[in-house]
Amino acid sequence: MKNLIYYLDKPGGDFIPTEEAIEQPGPGEILLRTRRTSVCQSDVVIYKHGLPRIKSWPAIILHETSCEVIATGEGVRQFEVGDLVGLGCDIPCGKRGCIYCGDEGTGDWTSCPDTQATGHEFPGFARKYALLPKWFVDLGPIKKFPKGFNADQACQLEPLACCLEGMNRVNNCITDRVVVLIGAGSQSTYALQAAQAMGARKIIVVNRGEQRLNRVIRDFGNDKTIGLRWDEHVVENVFEACKPFNEPHFIMMNVPHQSGYELATKLVGYNTVVDAHAGIKGPDGKPPFMHELDLNNDVHYKLQCYQATHGSSMFGINMAHELISKKQLPLINKMTNDTEKFPHHQIKEAIHRAADSDSLKVIIDWD
Numbered sequence: 509m510k511n512l513i514y515y516l517d518k519p520g521g522d523f524i525p526t527e528e529a530i531e532q533p534g535p536g537e538i539l540l541r542t543r544r545t546s547v548c549q550s551d552v553v554i555y556k557h558g559l560p561r562i563k564s565w566p567a568i569i570l571h572e573t574s575c576e577v578i579a580t581g582e583g584v585r586q587f588e589v590g591d592l593v594g595l596g597c598d599i600p601c602g603k604r605g606c607i608y609c610g611d612e613g614t615g616d617w618t619s620c621p622d623t624q625a626t627g628h629e630f631p632g633f634a635r636k637y638a639l640l641p642k643w644f645v646d647l648g649p650i651k652k653f654p655k656g657f658n659a660d661q662a663c664q665l666e667p668l669a670c671c672l673e674g675m676n677r678v679n680n681c682i683t684d685r686v687v688v689l690i691g692a693g694s695q696s697t698y699a700l701q702a703a704q705a706m707g708a709r710k711i712i713v714v715n716r717g718e719q720r721l722n723r724v725i726r727d728f729g730n731d732k733t734i735g736l737r738w739d740e741h742v743v744e745n746v747f748e749a750c751k752p753f754n755e756p757h758f759i760m761m762n763v764p765h766q767s768g769y770e771l772a773t774k775l776v777g778y779n780t781v782v783d784a785h786a787g788i789k790g791p792d793g794k795p796p797f798m799h800e801l802d803l804n805n806d807v808h809y810k811l812q813c814y815q816a817t818h819g820s821s822m823f824g825i826n827m828a829h830e831l832i833s834k835k836q837l838p839l840i841n842k843m844t845n846d847t848e849k850f851p852h853h854q855i856k857e858a859i860h861r862a863a864d865s866d867s868l869k870v871i872i873d874w875d
């Protein structure tokens with residue numbers, strides 16, 4: 509048995525199929541067979557421009573994955589052959605004594621100075637088989653799904669986890685509240701479904717492009733969901749749609765542009781939580797955006813909260829696992845239509861499809 513690895517030779521380059529020997533798992537390790545990988549918008553950016561955290565090329569990218577356990581090393585008790593597992597992207601630094609990532613750690617590995625991620629410092633899943641070291645098996649992020657569970661859904665554990673980190677960092681702003689989602693890409697579509705599952709009173713999705721907004725509202729909307737075009741009247745239209753409330757309670761900024769921050773800060777009222785979820789990264793790094801804030805009148809007296817999340821810790825992974833495995837997002841399969849499914853020898857085509865303005869979740873099949 510040989511491994512099949514698709515090395516991306518350079519940003520903008522090709523995925524070169526390469527056969528390599530497979531190591532058998534040592535004590536505490538497990539051997540995985542990749543079943544699905546889904547494409548993240550960060551994969552599109554990595555494919556086009558690379559990433560400072562990827563220090564050498566060729567590289568093995570793709571981080572959203574579901575796999576089958578096909579061999580376990582001595583002493584592994586959490587997993588057995590045949591298990592379907594989903595994995596996170598942000599992973600422990602590997603030091604057992606780390607207060608963020610280790611055995612006694614908080615699981616907040618995105619805060620660790622030695623933070624690493626699959627598809628960056630750790631090889632990604634553009635490969636048929638992957639051997640996981642003991643620290644990864646013991647500490648996570650790896651979650652088992654029920655027998656016979658859908659591998660397409662298990663694969664979306666990581667992107668959903670990132671979304672749920674943003675929605676749950678602050679309590680009491682989704683259930684029975686008004687949620688505004690800026691952008692209608694995959695993170696907003698997960699957030700829309702999660703807000704429905706969490707019992708939001710109203711969910712307003714704002715997007716510039718009509719095509720993707722229409723797809724999201726048609727396939728995921730219900731009587732509590734409102735789609736609004738992001739035009740020159742968007743601020744007044746959002747406030748109007750919030751009625752009988754005067755303002756939204758939660759705003760998730762899911763577009764990686766300065767205009768997203770500008771719109772989000774215009775929509776803040778009493779008791780509003782803003783989640784700066786997307787962030788902005790350009791070829792020159794991360795530009796600063798300044799916003800003046802009155803700590804007394806706005807933050808204190810209006811109870812405004814500005815927060816952000818990126819990536820996912822064990823907190824988000826556990827919540828995403830719960831929602832997916834208990835089938836709390838019944839429409840999730842609609843995020844991937846027939847034009848968004850690819851075999852493993854078409855990774856480049858899959859990434860190009862994910863870059864299209866109407867696309868939601870592209871899935872690559874490795875079976």
Ligand SMILES: [Zn+2]
Pocket residue numbers: 548549550571572597666667
């Ligand atoms: Zn991702």
Ligand SMILES: [Zn+2]
Pocket residue numbers: 600601602603606607608609610617620621622623
């Ligand atoms: Zn650490």
